[in-house]
Amino acid sequence: MTLQYLLPKRCLTQLAGRLADYPAGWLTKLIITLFVRYYKVDMQEAMRPELSAYPTFNAFFVRPLRDDARPLDTDPNALVMPADGVISQLGPIDGERIFQAKGHHYTLEALLAGNERLTEIFRDGAFVTTYLAPRDYHRVHMPCNGILREMIYVPGDLYSVNPLTAAAIPNLFARNERVICVFDTDFGPLAQILVGATIVGSIETVWAGAVTPPREGIIKRWRYPDAESEGAVVLLKGQEMGRFKLGSTVINLFAKDRVVLDERWHTLAATRFGQRLATVNIADGGVPQG
Template sequence: MLDRIKVQLQYLLPKQGLTQLAGWAASKQAGWFTHLVVKGFAKYYRVNMQEAEQPNLETYATFNDFFVRPLREGARPVVDGEHQIALPADGAISQLGQITEGKLLQAKGHDFTLEALLACNMPMVEKFHNGLFATTYLSPRDYHRVHMPCDGVLREMLYVPGDLFSVNPLTAENVPNLFARNERVICLFDSAFGPMVQILVGATIVGSIETVWAGTITPPRSGVLQRWTYPTEGEGAVHLKKGEEMGRFKLGSTVINLFPENSITFSPALQCKTPTRMGELFAEIR
């Protein structure tokens, strides 16, 4: 009964307003009050501050500064094999596997279409027909910077406006088409094994989604789909190495990766609900 109430509240709450309020509050410097909130959050969620570049909680002037804290050097070794792909984020695997008949598994009893996820960008959809996908959920306690699983050259970025449902496991199990209806930033890269997509999915109280090449993508939330294309060389080209940071969430969320058919084999250690640490083995290039 309690779970049903939590899910129904997702439909009733003013998610846009709550998210704007949370983003505003998280960016404010409020002295002792900010430190009190940060300490309470870190204690409640058992955040491991020994991994942080700055473990002293009082060094963070805003909640956002704390939430996107960088890790100390060496805290996340990145697999360095030529054919090894690295996990992009700390969190847990929600689902992974084959894209079958144009559909991705969201949770037991729920799937969603590749076409909807990629906002009907059909040239992009065709690249991942019968491909593979992996969905990684970042909980509040996790490190919230997202890194490259492989060397990549950015070719296209889409901002897709949408809802701001929570993306926690309970919501994923009960809200149809969750990842295809939420706000998201879709990044298409060229890689040694073909195209690769990394999607940053927004959620309730995710105050901001950022990339290292464009800065803050959202807010503002204009409600209009936006598309950017990038050259492979010269001015404006974006080349990122495996393990380099590519984006971050200021509160919350989920990362979805897409790979072409027969391009990679996921690590057998990865299953639904497997914890992930950025830099560890994600997959092997075939």
């Protein structure tokens, strides 16, 4: 943990990003081979299983999967897991407080960069924090159909976001760099937040490309029009919405009483994109989508 505070995280991240984008021929293939063996990556799930298909480490890291590798829960009343990974934490939001780890909470206001409007939208709602380890598939998908209304880039630190760090560093996810994506959905407002970390060279979205870098140290905000308007960004359930170039964390926020998280999920549960995450909360006035 001391190293987390002392290491030049920004410089390391910039260097790692440049190296991972460099086509180094046989050396790149060797690094990918060693990575696959060490982390036991299942390349049979990849659209291109042969390691020679990836000219750079980043090309390998954001490799697409076969179309049949992650069956999608097609129930119209269900939201699906947005990513492969492990549940870091999940549950109700206590007013503005979100549980990070034993002994640590952080606030909606801090996570959402002081945005009072968004803080009120998700107050007393629900959250799911999913950690993507290095071995995982690193594209992030939509839990349900959504219309993008806002994207906010928040500069910050680049601490590691693994479970050990989450248990030790206060306000971790509200301190780190992040990209907040807010959608209108049939299940109410949805925030999908892509959190940066040490050696995460880039956070990208399908509509904007690389949001970071550059890292200019200022909050940036983009607003998007209604579905019927020119320039609207409409994504369907299961479609890719973003990706990490090296592992990190996704946080989902849901408004109060709009969804019920599936009972199978608990801390440290392994997730796969496409599995059922939650369903519409019909008991509290939600409308079935079928």
